Amino acid sequence: MMNVTVASTGWVAGLVLGVVVIAVAAAIVIVIVALAMRISKQAATADEAVEVVRRQTDNLDGIPRINDSGVRILHAARALRKAAVGR
16 A cells, blocks of 8 residues: 555656646746847837937938038148148
């Protein structure tokens, strides 16, 4: 009779261990899904923000000309400094 009790105790322990492993795996999956949903919402917000920035900067037509003028001013200032210092 003692052997039967020990054998059935092993099955119960195995079943309990299996349930615990499945519960832990389910908890991990739930956390991963929750984080994925959070990341998805943040990505949608970032996508909207990028679209707003794109719309705001589309109206800046003269940027290449402004950059060119800035480079010319920088070169002229360096030439003046070189002439003034003598190097």
